Amino acid sequence: MTPRQPPGVLVLLRHGQSTANAGGVFTGWIDVPLTPDGRAEALAAGRLLGAAGLLPDVAHTSVLRRSIVSADLVLSALGRDWIPVRRTWRLNERHYGALTGRRKAEVRAEAGEERYALWRRSLDVAPPPAVPGTAPPAGDPRYAGLPPDARPATESLADVQARLLPYWADHLAPDLARGRTVLVVAHGNSLRALVAHLDALPPEQVAALNIPTGIPLRYRFTPDLRPAEPAQYLDPEAATRAAEAVAHQ
Numbered sequence: 001m002t003p004r005q006p007p008g009v010l011v012l013l014r015h016g017q018s019t020a021n022a023g024g025v026f027t028g029w030i031d032v033p034l035t036p037d038g039r040a041e042a043l044a045a046g047r048l049l050g051a052a053g054l055l056p057d058v059a060h061t062s063v064l065r066r067s068i069v070s071a072d073l074v075l076s077a078l079g080r081d082w083i084p085v086r087r088t089w090r091l092n093e094r095h096y097g098a099l100t101g102r103r104k105a106e107v108r109a110e111a112g113e114e115r116y117a118l119w120r121r122s123l124d125v126a127p128p129p130a131v132p133g134t135a136p137p138a139g140d141p142r143y144a145g146l147p148p149d150a151r152p153a154t155e156s157l158a159d160v161q162a163r164l165l166p167y168w169a170d171h172l173a174p175d176l177a178r179g180r181t182v183l184v185v186a187h188g189n190s191l192r193a194l195v196a197h198l199d200a201l202p203p204e205q206v207a208a209l210n211i212p213t214g215i216p217l218r219y220r221f222t223p224d225l226r227p228a229e230p231a232q233y234l235d236p237e238a239a240t241r242a243a244e245a246v247a248h249q
């Protein structure tokens with residue numbers, strides 16, 4: 001029997017700061033660009049990966065440009081623009097329903113602290129659905145091939161997990177099983193959904209989980225693709241500070 005290859009390393013990265021992040025706006029599936037600071041964060045993430053000797057063999061992004069451009073910047077900083085990159089709507093940010101495009105401070109004042117926290121961080125509560133035709137995927141050609149039952153009007157974090165886990169099983173896990181270093185550049189809530197799954201977090205820990213922009217999070221695995229140790233941010237102090245800032249938005 002040939003011995004199994006040791007699994008590869010997974011690096012999760014939330015895109016750099018977007019214009020909506022900077023403006024305190026619920027983003028979801030809106031396709032906003034990075035700010036200049038966000039571009040700098042992505043380049044710095046590339047340098048952190050290089051310093052840690054983590055050179056991606058393959059990358060995966062959502063179909064939203066803040067993740068696409070962040071991945072491009074990371075790979076260019078590493079001189080690895082040539083690796084294969086796959087894009088999927090399954091890594092998109094959580095669809096924020098009727099909150100999409102609204103200012104967070106305004107929603108919090110209207111809905112109250114408790115509902116605001118449930119909408120942002122609970123596992124099961126989805127925001128109210130978007131009025132049909134007012135938010136992507138409506139009218140956006142990148143989603144033209146999505147079947148009607150995969151076109152969200154809102155999503156809870158559990159809904160995000162349900163659409164993301166097939167991608168983990170079909171693409172991310174097989175890349176890792178082949179020993180590849182796998183870079184996933186995605187979003188605050190799609191990464192919360194993946195981390196909650198990988199770390200088997202109970203709902204109360206999911207509610208307290210915040211992912212900072214632009215700081216790589218490294219996972220090493222056992223042969224059956226369970227985390228071999230707690231995942232590590234490549235800049236832990238900056239990650240703690242930035243995650244607290246996200247929590248208090």
Ligand SMILES: O=C(O)[C@@H](CO)OP(=O)(O)O
Pocket residue numbers: 021025026027028093094096120188189246249
């Ligand atoms: O607006 C969003 O789509 C997300 C991530 O930016 O925000 P939050 O951290 O409130 O879930």
